[in-house]
Amino acid sequence: MKTLLVVDDKADIVELVKNRLQANNYQVIVASDGREGIKKAQQYKPDLIVMDIMMPNYSGGEAVKVLKSDVATKHIPVLFLSAAASSVDDGEEPGRVCVDGQFFPAIGKPFKPEKLLFEIKKLVGD
Amino acid sequence: MRSERFRLLVAGMIDYAIFMLDPGGHIVTWNAGAQRLKGYQADEIMGRHFSCFYPLEDLESGKPARELEMALTEGRSADEGWRLRKDGTRFWADVVITAVRDEAGHLRGFSKVTRDLTQRKQADEALRASEERYRLLVAGMIDYAIFMLDPGGHIVTWNAGAQRLKGYQAHEIMGRHFSCFYAPEDLEGGKPARELEMALTEGRSADEGWRLRKDGTRFWADVVITAVRDEAGNLRGFSKVTRDLTQRKEAEESIRRLNGDLERRVRDRTTELERVNAQLKELGQRKDDLVNNLSHELRTPLTIIRESIAQVSDGLFGEVPADQKRHLDKSLVNVDDLAHIVNNLLDVSKLENLEEPLLKKS
Numbered sequence: 001m002k003t004l005l006v007v008d009d010k011a012d013i014v015e016l017v018k019n020r021l022q023a024n025n026y027q028v029i030v031a032s033d034g035r036e037g038i039k040k041a042q043q044y045k046p047d048l049i050v051m052d053i054m055m056p057n058y059s060g061g062e063a064v065k066v067l068k069s070d071v072a073t074k075h076i077p078v079l080f081l082s083a084a085a086s087s088v089d090d091g092e093e094p095g096r097v098c099v100d101g102q103f104f105p106a107i108g109k110p111f112k113p114e115k116l117l118f119e120i121k122k123l124v125g126d
Numbered sequence: 127m128r129s130e131r132f133r134l135l136v137a138g139m140i141d142y143a144i145f146m147l148d149p150g151g152h153i154v155t156w157n158a159g160a161q162r163l164k165g166y167q168a169d170e171i172m173g174r175h176f177s178c179f180y181p182l183e184d185l186e187s188g189k190p191a192r193e194l195e196m197a198l199t200e201g202r203s204a205d206e207g208w209r210l211r212k213d214g215t216r217f218w219a220d221v222v223i224t225a226v227r228d229e230a231g232h233l234r235g236f237s238k239v240t241r242d243l244t245q246r247k248q249a250d251e252a253l254r255a256s257e258e259r260y261r262l263l264v265a266g267m268i269d270y271a272i273f274m275l276d277p278g279g280h281i282v283t284w285n286a287g288a289q290r291l292k293g294y295q296a297h298e299i300m301g302r303h304f305s306c307f308y309a310p311e312d313l314e315g316g317k318p319a320r321e322l323e324m325a326l327t328e329g330r331s332a333d334e335g336w337r338l339r340k341d342g343t344r345f346w347a348d349v350v351i352t353a354v355r356d357e358a359g360n361l362r363g364f365s366k367v368t369r370d371l372t373q374r375k376e377a378e379e380s381i382r383r384l385n386g387d388l389e390r391r392v393r394d395r396t397t398e399l400e401r402v403n404a405q406l407k408e409l410g411q412r413k414d415d416l417v418n419n420l421s422h423e424l425r426t427p428l429t430i431i432r433e434s435i436a437q438v439s440d441g442l443f444g445e446v447p448a449d450q451k452r453h454l455d456k457s458l459v460n461v462d463d464l465a466h467i468v469n470n471l472l473d474v475s476k477l478e479n480l481e482e483p484l485l486k487k488s
């Protein structure tokens with residue numbers, strides 16, 4: 001079973017995403033801001049991080065910067081899930097967000113669950 | 127024998143007319159030079175009075191007699207003047223008449239040596255005419271002040287242009303030192319002496335600068351001073367040619383002023399534009415921030431609404447009756463429409479570089 005880390009400062013969203021992922025046979029760890037997200041990623045080495053962008057105590061971008069510069073976590077794929085204007089996806093393809101010159105896939109909020117699950121599957125495999 | 131050789135020598139000379147007069151002034155010898163110069167054969171002229179060589183005006187003034195008289199009293203009489211040939215044409219003659227006396231001091235007659243200086247005379251006159259033409263030309267030029275300085279820098283000639291340009295009459299300025307045309311600051315800096323020095327060493331000194339008129343007003347002058355030397359290389363003085371370039375200078379100043387003015391206005395305008403640009407940039411940033419926040423504020427609750435409904439509709443919490451599911455799905459479609467409207471309203475872009483906002487926050 002794949003382990004996913006969901007990082008978002010909105011408790012309702014964390015609960016909904018966790019619920020949705022568990023219903024699709026993923027093990028889910030949660031964090032409520034960037035700093036906690038970094039800590040949990042380093043602690044649990046999840047198979048994927050679903051990352052919000054606009055959060056207090058390290059935004060999603062800042063947290064990804066830290067994780068990508070750490071050899072223990074730099075290999076973990078990141079999927080942004082954000083309501084920020086910069087991460088709107090359109091149609092079939094995910095949006096893209098650039099951090100430190102590197103692009104990461106991004107799903108805009110509100111999201112369609114099948115699209116979220118499809119992108120996660122692409123990143124972690126079955 | 128010696129006397130015979132001497133006679134032959136004189137007889138053969140063709141560049142000088144050399145002959146003897148008796149004490150009364152009658153011709154008693156004649157040589158080849160005399161024949162060539164004056165046109166008479168010996169037999170035509172022997173015994174005639176030497177006054178036949180003089181033009182009428184000299185005869186009337188008694189010149190021949192006067193010359194003999196002077197040779198008698200002074201021993202020698204020298205003259206330059208017009209003389210006549212046999213055919214009546216004139217030539218310019220250098221004439222020396224010497225009284226000839228025997229050992230006892232008695233007058234035996236006069237020797238007369240005449241040279242034809244017509245060519246030299248013509249050359250002198252041509253030179254004088256050329257100098258006169260040149261003098262008149264320079265004198266008449268009114269656009270250029272052209273005058274000569276002596277080796278010490280004192281003014282020795284003055285033309286109409288100089289008078290017009292500098293305001294001095296010739297009699298007011300002749301003999302004065304040319305430094306009187308220079309402004310006090312140039313005098314203190316020793317400029318006049320420096321310019322003569324440069325003309326001396328370089329042959330020529332050129333300068334543009336302010337000069338003074340007699341009334342104390344200034345004009346912008348183009349000045350060339352040239353050292354004038356004779357054929358032996360001795361310094362004879364300096365020529366000085368001055369042109370008034372005040373109008374050109376004023377035009378240049380005017381252009382410079384206009385340029386400066388233009389540059390200042392461009393600078394002012396640029397500053398203003400930069401200020402407005404900075405304002406616009408700030409407004410743009412505030413707009414971006416506002417859009418970002420609005421987007422976040424509107425889309426976050428939409429996400430919760432949509433996913434809550436979706437999870438119920440998808441049966442995550444148990445079977446949902448078909449008619450209820452139909453309402454839930456209708457809600458989902460409308461939430462999606464609403465999200466779409468929000469996206470369009472905010473005109474947000476799909477792809478945006480997160481670098482800058484990230485750096486700003488940290």
